[in-house]
Amino acid sequence: MRRILYAGVALAVIAGAVAWFLSAPRPLDESVLAGLQPADATRGERVFWAGGCVSCHARPGAEGDAQLELAGGLGLGSPFGTFVAPNISPHPTDGIGSWSELDFVNAMMRGLAPDGSHLYPAFPYASYGRMTPQDVVDLFAFIKTLPPVEGKAGESDIPFPFSIRRAVGFWKLLYLSDEPVVAFGDGTDPAVRRGQYLVEGPGHCGECHTARTALGGLEYSQWLAGAPSLEGRGRIPNITPSQDGIGSWSASDIAYYLESGFTPDFDSAGGEMAKVVRNMARLPSEDREAIAAYLKAIPPKP
């Protein structure tokens, strides 16, 4: 009897140790920065708009230059609780002004805070993990040029058990990958490749346009095939080139939509997508055309 008890305790200890090991943060080290060009804020601005940072990190309702004050404060509702976007202005204590370049790279690409704790994937690092380190450091250089904003954003409201940050480590084992989502062969049009990078990486389009598993990861077999809205009523549309999706749109229809918000029927984007369009309109036209080329090239889904 006692022997079984000992064995049980030993097993529990082993299981705990394995769980602790598996959920551990896995930061990138300095070598990720080796060989990069010096960070460039001008290039970073393009990444900034592609990434749509202001959609969550500007004060809710901010317009024009006020969007560049990254005070945070927007609440994102989800089945796991309400996540409040933090202050990411370059303020030394309330924002990210005292972060190192490597801290920023680890937040963007590994979902880690500077102290090594896991960030929640409401911050879409599962997409940003596909970005190039060069783009990430350029983005950091641009954010550093923006005005520092005093004051922390509100606290997120995450009920137990999701409040256990360490558990996000398991989520990352399942869902954090730098592999491209769609496999394109050799000789693929460079515009499609560029579009793939923008959509799957910084643009993080799949975070809303792809259905999620019960654990909150993306259902990659249904890539961009639409999803229930995480917040309230409505459905996020299918944007694959199928009949249920946007198969009837030409590439120039898609590019024009991203610039103006007008669909081919001259409906006009609303809600979160109107914000996305405002960001996309700031990109050079070749980037919108690249996104369009990619969306015409991916597998159609019903």
Add this chain to the structure above:
Amino acid sequence: MKKLIASALVLMVSAGTVAAQDNPIKSRQALMDAAAGAAGIAVPMLKGEMEYNPAVAKAAIATFYGVATAGQAFFPEGSAGDSKAAPKIWEDPEGFKAAFAKFQSAAEAAFQASGKEGPADLKAFQAAVGPVLQNCGSCHETYRLE
């Protein structure tokens, strides 16, 4: 006689109101379809995909003017239904009113600038209709769900 005309007018206006309350969702969606139809003329002309024609341009502007002036009446409290109208319309009625007022004044200015014949050339049309079109996205961002 004056009294008769006045009561006839009141009757007509209240009949209009009753119709609006009858099916406000359908009414406002029809108005928004009219605006989309107008954008479907305006944008291709602005992009140079359709030849510029002042009378057609004026028809588009007049449509926006009508939609912008009448539209707000078709969002009574409790009419969200199964539509894409965002709850924010009724949570922030002042903001919604202000957004509609912005659309209305841009459309009215464009209508007045059109004159009898419509905007003389594409440049004049762009100047008149540009500020009207901006309202589509900015209003939908807050007051429509998708």
